[in-house]
Every structure is written in structure tokens, then in C-alpha cells.
Amino acid sequence: VRLNGETIQMYKERILKLLRTSRGGYVSGEQLAAKMGISRTMVWKHIKSLEGEGFGIEAVPSRGYRITSVPDVLRIEDIRSGLKTKLIGRELLLLSATESTNTLAMEMAAKGAPEGVVIAETQTGGKGRLGRKWISPRGNLYLSVILRPALPTHKAPLITLMGAVAAARAIRTTCRVPASIKWPNDILLSGRKAGGLLTEMSAEPERIKHVVLGIGLDVNMEMSELPADVRGLTTTLAVEAGARVDRTELVRQLLLELERWYGVFLSKENDVLREWGALNVTIGNRVAVSGLGDALQGLAQGIDSEGRLIVRQDDGTVRTVASGDVTILKK
Numbered sequence: 001v002r003l004n005g006e007t008i009q010m011y012k013e014r015i016l017k018l019l020r021t022s023r024g025g026y027v028s029g030e031q032l033a034a035k036m037g038i039s040r041t042m043v044w045k046h047i048k049s050l051e052g053e054g055f056g057i058e059a060v061p062s063r064g065y066r067i068t069s070v071p072d073v074l075r076i077e078d079i080r081s082g083l084k085t086k087l088i089g090r091e092l093l094l095l096s097a098t099e100s101t102n103t104l105a106m107e108m109a110a111k112g113a114p115e116g117v118v119i120a121e122t123q124t125g126g127k128g129r130l131g132r133k134w135i136s137p138r139g140n141l142y143l144s145v146i147l148r149p150a151l152p153t154h155k156a157p158l159i160t161l162m163g164a165v166a167a168a169r170a171i172r173t174t175c176r177v178p179a180s181i182k183w184p185n186d187i188l189l190s191g192r193k194a195g196g197l198l199t200e201m202s203a204e205p206e207r208i209k210h211v212v213l214g215i216g217l218d219v220n221m222e223m224s225e226l227p228a229d230v231r232g233l234t235t236t237l238a239v240e241a242g243a244r245v246d247r248t249e250l251v252r253q254l255l256l257e258l259e260r261w262y263g264v265f266l267s268k269e270n271d272v273l274r275e276w277g278a279l280n281v282t283i284g285n286r287v288a289v290s291g292l293g294d295a296l297q298g299l300a301q302g303i304d305s306e307g308r309l310i311v312r313q314d315d316g317t318v319r320t321v322a323s324g325d326v327t328i329l330k331k
């Protein structure tokens with residue numbers, strides 16, 4: 001019998017499921033073989049292949065096989081199996097490595113790809129805001145969503161705020177830590193950065209053609225994988241939660257929140273702004289803003305309907321900023 005790759009994958013998934021649902025008990029090769037109608041030698045081959053993927057599998061003569069450890073690797077079947085979304089993540093591409101999920105998603109969208117999601121385990125040329133690099137070791141999450149909203153271009157910055165809301169909520173639910181947002185779109189925990197968002201757009205003069213919403217979350221990496229100069233400003237979800245985070249669960253929850261908040265954004269965008277307001281730590285504080293234009297300081301009063309930051313300077317003048325880096329000043 002010749003099996004194609006898809007069939008082999010299917011058998012492997014079934015073996016994995018049988019082992020996992022046995023709750024740590026042994027399942028004999030004979031049982032597995034009988035349940036699937038394949039030989040014990042084939043079962044053994046699939047077990048070896050699962051070991052090759054990083055699963056720890058113990059084989060004890062006359063008892064059978066037992067899973068002892070699960071690799072911290074994302075698997076598309078695992079993400080899909082518990083996914084509760086209708087749309088977001090149904091088109092899903094998962095890569096071991098790519099230059100940048102945003103770059104790839106932009107290329108795919110330009111060629112007509114439908115709304116969908118690209119995830120990579122690591123990025124060789126991850127992009128941050130303001131032309132910076134986003135260092136992307138394995139163990140974290142690097143995800144980009146292709147969206148095609150029928151909206152004017154000036155609405156695009158709100159998509160980043162929407163994404164930040166979804167990310168903060170997904171982190172709160174999955175890791176039980178109080179994630180917050182610093183304008184425009186940093187994800188903070190204990191005052192340190194644990195993630196960021198980068199939105200890219202292709203547009204006609206008036207109308208969005210497509211948007212790629214990129215989300216990078218520092219999840220399970222070792223802090224030593226970051227250069228020393230950014231280490232002090234950064235934290236990871238695992239550090240804050242005090243335990244390794246189940247990235248599969250985090251992805252599912254993130255896709256669910258993205259679907260929810262994208263829907264809210266399309267129907268009632270003020271509700272996104274309100275939720276952003278509830279999660280953010282910028283408004284109401286004295287801030288220093290630096291970046292493209294001149295630096296300024298003052299009280300962060302709020303954001304406007306396009307997501308720009310409104311700052312009241314000490315001389316009373318009010319300025320509106322569309323991008324930049326914010327430092328929250330001590331009161």
C-alpha cells in the first residue's frame with residue numbers, strides 16, 4: 001500500500017489523539033493498530049515520526065506507549081481543533097521560519113489572498129514600528145492577519161488599536177495577567193513591553209485595498225535571547241504568568257478575540273475605542289512623545305476618532321500626534 005503525505009499525517013494525528021486522551025496511561029501498539037486498521041510496524045513508524053517532531057514517547061514492553069512530554073511547537077491541527085472562530089484563522093498558514101509574517105502576508109494579499117492568518121515560529125527579518133527590527137527568537141508568537149475592510153484609508157490606524165484590544169484581552173484570558181496597552185500599540189505587563197503591533201496597508205487614494213495587522217508577543221523565549229539594551233524594558237508572558245504559556249491556546253484565544261473585535265470595529269467602532277480606553281495606561285498621565293516630528297511633553301488627554309493621541313502641553317496648547325514613542329512620566 002502506498003500512502004500519500006496527507007494520509008500519513010492523518011494516522012499520526014489519530015495516534016496522537018489516542019495517546020493524549022488516555023490521560024497518561026499506556027496504550028498498546030496492538031490497540032492502536034486495531035483501532036486504525038494498520039500494522040503494529042506502521043504504528044511504530046508513526047510513533048518514531050512523532051518523536052522526530054519533538055514528542056517524548058515512552059515505550060514499555062507489554063504495556064505500550066505513553067506520552068511524557070509535548071514540544072513547545074505550534075501545530076496547525078492543534079490550533080484548528082479547538083478553534084472557535086467562524087472566519088479569522090480558517091485560512092491559516094503556519095511556517096517554521098520566514099523573513100517577516102507581515103512581509104509575506106502583504107505579498108499574499110497583493111496576489112489576491114483572502115482574509116486569513118500567517119504565523120511563523122521565528123522571523124529572520126522581523127519588523128517593528130518606525131523602521132526598527134523586531135527580534136524574533138523561537139518560543140514567541142509572530143502572527144499577521146490579512147484584512148479587507150471596505151473602508152476609507154483614514155480608518156486604518158483604528159485597526160491597530162482594535163488589534164491591541166484583542167491581544168490584551170487574549171493575554172488576560174489565557175495567562176491570567178493584567179495586560180495593558182500603551183499608545184499607540186505596545187502591550188505592557190508590569191510596566192514592561194511584552195508585545196507590539198505593526199499595521200501595513202495597500203490603498204487607493206481613498207479606499208483601503210487590504211491591511212495586514214501584525215502582532216508580535218514575547219511568550220516563552222528566554223530573556224537572554226534579547227540584546228542587553230532592550231532586556232530591561234521587556235518582559236515575557238511566561239515570566240509574568242510564572243509558568244510556560246500554552247501557545248496553541250494563546251493563538252486560539254487571540255484569533256477568537258480578533259474575530260470579535262474586528263466585528264465590533266466594522267459595526268460600532270466607538271466600542272473599540274471605549275475598550276481601548278479601558279485597557280490603556282497612557283491617557284491621564286504626563287507623557288513625553290518623541291519620534292518623527294519634534295519632541296513634546298504634556299498631559300495625555302485622550303485619543304481622537306482616528307486613534308491619534310491628544311496631548312495638552314504645559315503652556316496650554318493642545319497637540320495631536322499620529323505616531324511616535326511615548327514615555328510615561330512620573331507624576
Ligand code: BTN
Binds near residue numbers: 125126186216
Ligand atoms: C513594535 O512594537 O515595534 C511592533 C512590532 C510588531 C512585530 C510583529 S511580529 C509579526 C509581524 N511581522 C513583523 O515583521 N512584524 C510584526
